[in-house]
Amino acid sequence: MDNYTSSASSSSTFLLENTDGSIYPSDLVLNLMEDSSSSLTNTNDNLSPSSSLSSLNQSFDISKNQISYPCCVFHCKPNSHPFQERCIPLNEQIKVGRAVARLKALPNNAIFDCKVLSRQHAKIWYENGKFLLQDTKSSNGTFVNSQRLGKCNEESPPFEIFSGDIIQFGVDVTENNRKTTHSCIILEVKLFHADGNEGFTRNINGQSLLQMKELDINTQTLYQLSQYIQVNNKKEVLNTNLLELKYQSYYN
Structure with missing residues (x-):
């Protein structure tokens, strides 16, 4: 003590x-x-x-x-x-x-x-x-x-x-x-990891390579979606034009 x-x-x-x-x-x-x-x-x-x-x-x-x-x-x-x-x-x-x-x-x-x-x-x-x-x-x-x-x-x-x-x-x-x-x-x-593979590293911006891959996938998905919308818009315009032609030909 x-x-x-x-x-x-x-x-x-x-x-x-x-x-x-x-x-x-x-x-x-x-x-x-x-x-x-x-x-x-x-x-x-x-x-x-x-x-x-x-x-x-x-x-x-x-x-x-x-x-x-x-x-x-x-x-x-x-x-x-x-x-x-x-x-x-x-x-x-x-x-x-x-x-x-x-x-x-x-x-x-x-x-x-x-x-x-x-x-x-x-x-x-x-x-x-x-x-x-x-x-x-x-x-x-x-x-x-x-x-x-x-x-x-x-x-x-x-x-x-x-x-x-x-x-x-x-x-x-x-x-x-x-x-x-x-x-x-x-x-x-x-x-x-348990399978012996090394984990992801962090890039200079503080994001992991996995996050960067997910970002790339999301960007690609957005691009494909925009292309799909553009195609559909073109189809709608085409359908509208066809309807107008049919209408004009019918009354002419």
């Missing part, structure tokens, strides 16, 4: 500053300090940039592996807190969150030994052929292609993600008194 009180008292003197200069609430300090002893012994996910190159270069080749479920592959970006590449089956909703004593980072889950993540940060799932991401009231936010999902400490609506999207969990946090920066998770996601 005394140890806990002392730890809480010392952590309360910390101020956390975001890279934009804003000050984070003191409850985030507890997240940063929590389970620090267990995270020091966790070598699966806590990798230094110099020692983790071989691990980060590990590649999951979906085409050479039998998969029974849709899955997502997380590729670590250079400006991210380092982590091993992940291949995560989406046979159920997958929780994204911070590693704690009983929940460790593994190559097949979305748990990260990253201090700026919330325990219950976000979730990913597959539904009706779509890959969905939702922020679950995280403190530091979830971002897709630099767009934040929802507001701070509020659950966001489900957001469809596409293969090749850049996803960011949390933001970089700096401790004022230590001048130490804790980096967030930044990754490129690759999405695969």
Whole structure:
């Protein structure tokens, strides 16, 4: 009990500053300090940039592996807190969150030994052929292609993600008194259906290739409909002209 009180008292003197200069609430300090002893012994996910190159270069080749479920592959970006590449089956909703004593980072889950993540940060799932991401009231936010999902400490609506999207969990946090920066998770996601085919990518306008194909089909349908109307209009004009000719010939 005394140890806990002392730890809480010392952590309360910390101020956390975001890279934009804003000050984070003191409850985030507890997240940063929590389970620090267990995270020091966790070598699966806590990798230094110099020692983790071989691990980060590990590649999951979906085409050479039998998969029974849709899955997502997380590729670590250079400006991210380092982590091993992940291949995560989406046979159920997958929780994204911070590693704690009983929940460790593994190559097949979305748990990260990253201090700026919330325990219950976000979730990913597959539904009706779509890959969905939702922020679950995280403190530091979830971002897709630099767009934040929802507001701070509020659950966001489900957001469809596409293969090749850049996803960011949390933001970089700096401790004022230590001048130490804790980096967030930044990754490129690759999405695969259960048959091994990669999911659609998002184009530069924010639409998926599937949406573009649907747009092309709709455009073609509208064109065919306009042609049909034009033909029918011509037929009506022709019929009108024929009736007028018959009328004139009858009375003449």
